[in-house]
Amino acid sequence: MNAVELHKISKTYDKGKLRAVHEVSFKVKKGELFGLIGSDGAGKTSLFRILTTVLLADSGSATVAGFDVVKDYQQIRNRVGYMPGKFSLYQDLTIKENLEFFAAIFGTTIDENYELIKDIYDQIKPFSDRRAGKLSGGMKQKLALCCALIHKPEVLLLDEPTTGVDVVSRKEFWAMLKALKEKGITILVSTPYMDEANLCERIALIQNGEIMSVDTPENIIKSFPTTLFAAKSENIYKLLNDFRSDAKVDSCYAFGEFLHITLKENGGSDIEDLKEFAAQKGHNDIFIQQITPGIEDSFIRLMQEKTQKPTH
Known part of the structure; x- marks a missing residue:
């Protein structure tokens, strides 16, 4: 079974003048760590907003955890954990207050699903009374991840979670994702960092709103x-x-x-x-x-081939 499916998803803004994504199709297997790799403006955030049911596509279809993103939006929201690129928790609430708030929204408690977040939350627990606005980038990242996991989601959607975070925190974050995958959670993560592509089981390379390739990092490199x-x-x-x-x-x-x-x-x-x-x-x-060659070389090559391809 696939945890996420997109079929020819397209989205434009400004009354069709600005194309965000164009006929995007790919599938994420259940329990997979899948990466959506592309530069800023490639269309990653638009896709994530469609998958989290906060944005409607112009055309195409998509499912998350087997539910349609339009018809079954409430079921999806109960089964998905979402971490947007920009830190969006309440800056004037403490670490503990933020976590309690998000647990209450989903009708659960910190204690009920504590085993899932324990390894992450224990790293910031000594600062549980500190306001979120006063945290470092790495600590904000861990708190946001805890809040996205507190209701034990089936699918975790992370939109550029390591952007603006130091190298050490990035490495720690990916180690946390590997541990969560071992617990059976499907993870779809977007990133502009090409080196992070190699940490995913499969990846989709996206540029100018179009998918250029979907495969394992190893196979994409081999195809150079x-x-x-x-x-x-x-x-x-x-x-x-x-x-x-x-x-x-x-x-x-x-x-x-x-x-x-x-x-x-x-x-x-x-x-x-x-x-x-x-x-x-x-x-x-x-x-x-x-x-x-590496992933970045393959990405550049695919971009060149797409640019040189004749249009009809």
């Missing part, structure tokens, strides 16, 4: 269709422009301290050809090696 090279020199900006002017180069983009390069045709002497071209352009300190 060509050889990838990393290059750098003292004048990296000049090197970028020079390689982009080379007729043999298919793509060249900055990636940390390196450039990542693909060629229009792969051959046995690719590295030597690149080095020779760079030397002709005055780069005497050039470093080039073949590398294994």
